[in-house]
Amino acid sequence: MERRTRVRFAPSPTGPLHMGGVRTALYNYLYAKQKGGDFILRIEDTDSHRFVPGAEEYIIEALRWCGIYPDEGVDAAGKIVQIPDERHPHAPYRQSERKDIYRQYAEELVAKGAAYYAFDSAQDLDSARAQAEMHGQTFIYNRATRPGMRNSLSLDEDSVKDLLENTTDWTIRFKMPENTVVKMDDMIRGHIEVNTDTLDDKVLWKRADCLPTYHLANIVDDHLMEISEVIRGEEWLPSLPLHYLLYQAFGWEDTMPRFAHLSLLLKPVGNGKLSKRDGDKLGFPVFPLEWTNPETGEKSRGYREDGYFPEAFVNMLAMLGWNPGDDRELFSLDELVQAFSMEKVQKAGAKFNPEKAKWFNKEYLRKKTDEELTDLFIPILEEKGIDTSRDYVLKVVTLIKERATFVADFWDIASYLFVVPQEYNEKDVAKFWKPENYTLALQAAGFIKGYNGPWEKEALESALEEFIRGNEWPMGKVMNCLRLALVGASSGLGIADIVTLIGKDEFARRIDNIVKTLSV
RNA sequence: GCUGGGUUCGUAUAACGGUUAGUACUCAAGAUUCUCAAUCUUGCAAUAGGAGUUCGAUUCUCCUACCCAGUACCA
Numbered sequence: 001m002e003r004r005t006r007v008r009f010a011p012s013p014t015g016p017l018h019m020g021g022v023r024t025a026l027y028n029y030l031y032a033k034q035k036g037g038d039f040i041l042r043i044e045d046t047d048s049h050r051f052v053p054g055a056e057e058y059i060i061e062a063l064r065w066c067g068i069y070p071d072e073g074v075d076a077a078g079k080i081v082q083i084p085d086e087r088h089p090h091a092p093y094r095q096s097e098r099k100d101i102y103r104q105y106a107e108e109l110v111a112k113g114a115a116y117y118a119f120d121s122a123q124d125l126d127s128a129r130a131q132a133e134m135h136g137q138t139f140i141y142n143r144a145t146r147p148g149m150r151n152s153l154s155l156d157e158d159s160v161k162d163l164l165e166n167t168t169d170w171t172i173r174f175k176m177p178e179n180t181v182v183k184m185d186d187m188i189r190g191h192i193e194v195n196t197d198t199l200d201d202k203v204l205w206k207r208a209d210c211l212p213t214y215h216l217a218n219i220v221d222d223h224l225m226e227i228s229e230v231i232r233g234e235e236w237l238p239s240l241p242l243h244y245l246l247y248q249a250f251g252w253e254d255t256m257p258r259f260a261h262l263s264l265l266l267k268p269v270g271n272g273k274l275s276k277r278d279g280d281k282l283g284f285p286v287f288p289l290e291w292t293n294p295e296t297g298e299k300s301r302g303y304r305e306d307g308y309f310p311e312a313f314v315n316m317l318a319m320l321g322w323n324p325g326d327d328r329e330l331f332s333l334d335e336l337v338q339a340f341s342m343e344k345v346q347k348a349g350a351k352f353n354p355e356k357a358k359w360f361n362k363e364y365l366r367k368k369t370d371e372e373l374t375d376l377f378i379p380i381l382e383e384k385g386i387d388t389s390r391d392y393v394l395k396v397v398t399l400i401k402e403r404a405t406f407v408a409d410f411w412d413i414a415s416y417l418f419v420v421p422q423e424y425n426e427k428d429v430a431k432f433w434k435p436e437n438y439t440l441a442l443q444a445a446g447f448i449k450g451y452n453g454p455w456e457k458e459a460l461e462s463a464l465e466e467f468i469r470g471n472e473w474p475m476g477k478v479m480n481c482l483r484l485a486l487v488g489a490s491s492g493l494g495i496a497d498i499v500t501l502i503g504k505d506e507f508a509r510r511i512d513n514i515v516k517t518l519s520v
Numbered sequence: 521g522c523u524g525g526g527u528u529c530g531u532a533u534a535a536c537g538g539u540u541a542g543u544a545c546u547c548a549a550g551a552u553u554c555u556c557a558a559u560c561u562u563g564c565a566a567u568a569g570g571a572g573u574u575c576g577a578u579u580c581u582c583c584u585a586c587c588c589a590g591u592a593c594c595a
Contacts, residue, residue, distance in 0.1 A: 012595045047594055122593075129592095138522060138591060171593050189525070198523050198591095206593045214595050238524055238590040263526080264588070271587060319544095323533055327543050346533080349588065353531045356545050403557050413557085428555090465554080479554030491556035 003255075005037025006228050008073075009063075010218070012044045013055035016291035016300065017062050019352070020233070020265040020274060023317045027262060028231045029068045030318070030340040040225060041073030043094040044218070046211045053294050056094075062288040065304055066314050067333050090225045095217050102212035105220050105250070106172040106205035110152075114249035115204060117152040118173045119163050124150065140200040142176050169208050173201040174215075174242065174249075182241040187229070187260035187342045194241045202242055215239060219246045222257055231260045234349075260342055263321055263349040274352055276300060284354040288313065307406035308357070312364040316357045321350045330363055362405045373397045376407045384411065386418045395501060399493060414493075417501055420510060421488025424518065428490040432480040433518060440473045441481030445511045448499060461496035485514040 009025040011017060017025075032039040041063070043056055060075045069075075073093045084091045092098055109115035118141075120128075125141075128149070132139035139145065146153055151173070152160045163170060180196045204216040212220070222230060240259060247256040267278040279286035279301070290302035303313045315331055323346075324331075324339045331339060365373070374394045381393065400414045424433075447467045453459045468478055480490045486498050486507070499507050 010595095014595070044595065050594065118593090120593095125593085136521065140522090140591085169593085173593095186525095192524075194524070200591080203593045208593070211593095213593070218595090233589095234525070235589055235595085240524090261525085266588080268531080273588075319532070321532090325534080327534080329532095329544060348526050350533095351531060353545070356532065359545055400557090402559090432555095461554095468554090476554055483555060487555090489556085490554095493556090495554065 005035035007032045008040040010042040010044045014050040016287050017059045018286050033337040038071040041070035045096045119150040119170045142200050171203045172205040227257045230257045234261045237261045266349045266351040307408045309364045312361040316360040321346045370398045416487045425489035437477040438481045441478050457496045457500050485510050
C-alpha cells in the first residue's frame with residue numbers, strides 16, 4: 001500500500017535560519033510537492049537555554065519570502081494552532097507545547113528494558129570524560145562504562161527508587177545494545193553499517209526540565225505525525241543508528257520513515273561549513289533576510305535586503321547540490337517541483353559561490369518586464385529626491401536593464417540620466433578633453449542644438465555621424481568629449497540615446513557646464 | 521584519537537564500464553560599437569595517489585592521502 005508522502009522541516013529557534021537551512025527546507029518542500037504530499041513545519045525548541053526570541057518568526061518569514069508555505073505546522077493558515085483540528089491534525093507543532101507527551105514514551109522504553117535511569121551529575125560525567133582523555137580515549141557511556149556509573153542498572157532497587165522520588169537531576173538514557181551491527185539505508189548515500197559498541201547511551205529525557213532531548217522528541221513526533229521521509233542535514237548521519245534503534249525499540253519499524261542526509265554547504269574559500277563569519281569577511285549574505293541579534297543589536301545582512309529576487313535565491317540554492325541531469329539551470333519553484341529527484345542530489349558538500357549567485361539574479365532581472373522593473377526603481381529614485389515621470393523612468397529602464405545585476409545598480413549605471421554630472425572623471429578628461437578634440441566636439445554640439453530632424457535615436461545618430469564623418473573628424477574623440485559632458489566619464493549609453501532622452505535644453509546646459517567647469 | 525561520510529577544471533556539475541571527459545560561473549583574448557556595458561566567438565583549466573577486477577575503468581573493489589561531520593542532560 002502506498003503511504004502518503006509527509007515530510008517535515010524541523011528547525012530549532014536558536015537564531016536566524018541560514019541559507020543551508022533554507023536549502024534543507026526547500027528540498028523537503030520540493031520532494032513533498034512532487035509526490036503530492038504534505039510539507040510540515042515543526043519547531044524543535046526543546047533546549048530552553050538556547051531559545052532566541054524572534055527566531056521562529058524569522059524562520060516563518062524567510063520561508064514565506066522563498067515561496068515555501070507549509071501545509072501543516074506552526075504557520076499553517078497563518079496562525080499558531082495548539083488544538084488539533086481538520087487542517088492541523090497533529091497540533092501543536094511546537095515541541096515545547098508537546099512536552100507532556102514525551103515522558104510516557106521514555107518510560108515505556110525503560111519498561112521494555114531498552115532504556116534506564118541515570119543519576120550521574122554533570123561533574124561525574126565531566127570527570128569521567130577527563131579521565132578517559134588522560135588515557136587518550138573518548139569516554140563512551142555504554143555497556144563498557146555503564147556498570148561504573150550511577151544508574152538503575154548499576155544501583156540496587158531501593159536506592160534507585162529513592163533517587164527517583166527524591167532527586168530531580170536524573171535522566172533517562174537509551175540502553176545501547178551490545179556489539180550489534182545496525183544496517184541502515186540512506187536515500188542519498190545508500191547502505192551504511194555501524195557497530196553499536198562505538199555508540200553511546202544517549203540521554204532521551206531530562207527530569208530537571210521535564211523535556212526530551214532531540215533524539216526522543218524527533219522520533220516520537222515523526223512517528224506521531226506520520227512522517228514518511230526524513231530529509232535533513234548531514235550532521236545527523238552519525239545519530240542515524242540511534243534513531244533506527246529507537247524505532248525498533250518502540251516497535252515502529254513498519255512505519256519508520258526513509259532517511260536522506262543532505263551534504264553541507266561549504267564556505268567559498270578554504271575548508272569547512274559555511275558560517276556567518278564567512279559572509280561578513282567575503283561580503284555576501286548567509287541569511288535569507290536581514291537579522292538583528294536581539295542581545296547585541298548586531299545586524300547581519302540578508303539576500304532580500306541585498307536586492308536578490310526570491311526566485312533567484314531559491315533557484316541558486318536548489319542548484320547547490322542538485323542538478324536536473326541536463327544543462328538547464330533556470331527553474332521556477334514549480335519547475336523545480338517537477339524536475340527534482342533525490343537520485344540527483346550530490347553526496348559531497350557544495351562550496352557556495354557568491355559570483356554564481358549574482359549571475360542567477362542577473363538572469364532573473366532580465367526576465368522581469370520593463371514595467372515591473374520601473375515599479376521597483378521608482379522608490380529608489382524618490383529616495384534620491386528625483387521627481388520625474390514614470391514614462392521617462394520606463395524609457396531609462398528599457399535601455400539599461402541588461403547592464404545590471406540588481407535593481408539598485410540602476411542608479412549607479414544611469415544617475416546621469418536624472419542629474420547633471422557632479423564631476424568629470426580625471427583620467428577620461430586627461431585622455432579626451434584636449435583642445436584639438438573639444439573644439440570639434442563643441443562644433444558637433446552646435447550641430448545637435450541646431451538639429452531639426454525627428455527627435456528619436458536612430459535619426460539623430462545617423463545625422464550626427466554623417467556630420468562628423470563628413471568633416472573627417474575623429475569619431476571616437478569627438479564622441480567621447482560629448483560623453484564627458486553628458487555622463488562625466490567615458491562610459492555609458494550611446495550619445496544619441498542620451499541626448500534624445502534628456503532633451504535639447506538639458507543637453508545645452510551640460511555642454512555649458514563642462515565648458516565652465518573645465519575652463520575652456 | 522575514534523566512528524561515519526566524502527573526493528571530476530578555481531567553483532557548481534555532466535558522462536547504462538567504451539566520449540577528443542561535456543556544460544555553466546569566473547578569468548583571458550578577439551569580434552562588434554562613438555565609450556562602457558551587453559552580445560557573439562575562441563581560449564585557459566579536472567577524473568587526489570596507488571594497486572586490483574576487466575578486452576576496456578571517471579564509473580566496480582581494496583589501500584593511502586586529504587577534506588567534512590559526529591564524538592553534550594545542543595539541535
